[in-house]
Amino acid sequence: ETGVTQTPRHLVMGMTNKKSLKCEQHLGHNAMYWYKQSAKKPLELMFVYNFKEQTENNSVPSRFSPECPNSSHLFLHLHTLQPEDSALYLCASSQPAWGLTDTQYFGPGTRLTVL
Amino acid sequence: AQKVTQAQTEISVVEKEDVTLDCVYETRDTTYYLFWYKQPPSGELVFLIRRNSFDEQNEISGRYSWNFQKSTSSFNFTITASQVVDSAVYFCALSALGDNTDKLIFGTGTRLQVFP
Numbered sequence: 094e095t096g097v098t099q100t101p102r103h104l105v106m107g108m109t110n111k112k113s114l115k116c117e118q119h120l121g122h123n124a125m126y127w128y129k130q131s132a133k134k135p136l137e138l139m140f141v142y143n144f145k146e147q148t149e150n151n152s153v154p155s156r157f158s159p160e161c162p163n164s165s166h167l168f169l170h171l172h173t174l175q176p177e178d179s180a181l182y183l184c185a186s187s188q189p190a191w192g193l194t195d196t197q198y199f200g201p202g203t204r205l206t207v208l
Numbered sequence: 209a210q211k212v213t214q215a216q217t218e219i220s221v222v223e224k225e226d227v228t229l230d231c232v233y234e235t236r237d238t239t240y241y242l243f244w245y246k247q248p249p250s251g252e253l254v255f256l257i258r259r260n261s262f263d264e265q266n267e268i269s270g271r272y273s274w275n276f277q278k279s280t281s282s283f284n285f286t287i288t289a290s291q292v293v294d295s296a297v298y299f300c301a302l303s304a305l306g307d308n309t310d311k312l313i314f315g316t317g318t319r320l321q322v323f324p
Contacts, residue, residue, distance in 0.1 A: 135314055135315075135316050135317075136299070136314045138311050138312070141311075149311070151311075181251055183251075183252075183253065185253075193239065193240070193241065193303055193304070193305040194241070194303035194311065194312050195241075195303075196241075196243065196255055196258050197255075197312060198255060199245075199252055199253035199254075199255075200252065201250060201251055201252040202251040202252060204251065
């Protein structure tokens with residue numbers, strides 16, 4: 094595998110389900126990101142991790158819970174989501190970012206539909 | 209405040225036409241990066257170029273070229289002899305040192321459709 098991979102690519106879940114999105118990067122980076130891309134809205138940064146430590150949380154509802162066990166893996170745990178959470182969730186990685194973000198490389202995304 | 213404006217929401221061209229995608233940015237910082245990404249229908253954002261604020265040289269890569277002008281705070285992207293495979297949404301983005309955040313500020317994107 095090369096670059097940034099995400100699984101699953103598509104996910105349909107009910108509002109009471111619990112699911113997780115997985116991201117893995119093979120680029121030797123130490124910073125990882127979750128973004129949300131809704132139809133007709135700009136890309137929204139959700140979370141940032143540098144060296145496994147969360148350094149940014151952009152006021153994301155607690156029904157989204159990130160986990161970064163090591164610099165190569167990033168998870169987004171989902172529970173009791175709302176239909177408006179349906180979106181494309183993109184993972185990205187970069188060299189450590191300390192205020193001047195280096196080039197971020199993106200995965201293919203998970204297309205999430207909440208029924 | 210940092211901001212990126214892509215005023216063109218959608219552009220349609222016929223194959224082999226040249227097309228320019230505009231990007232205007234706002235920042236008070238003197239140290240920053242500018243980026244262009246391509247998002248084809250598959251969804252993945254593909255990195256195209258990064259420019260730092262101290263390098264105003266224009267860049268050419270095959271059919272792609274970028275024109276960075278600090279005087280007008282613009283970082284425009286031109287595709288020469290467009291092809292159907294160029295159809296995608298293109299995003300311009302900014303990262304500024306004084307922002308004290310790891311955020312990439314994205315524009316709203318320009319959807320390019322190239323017809324055969």
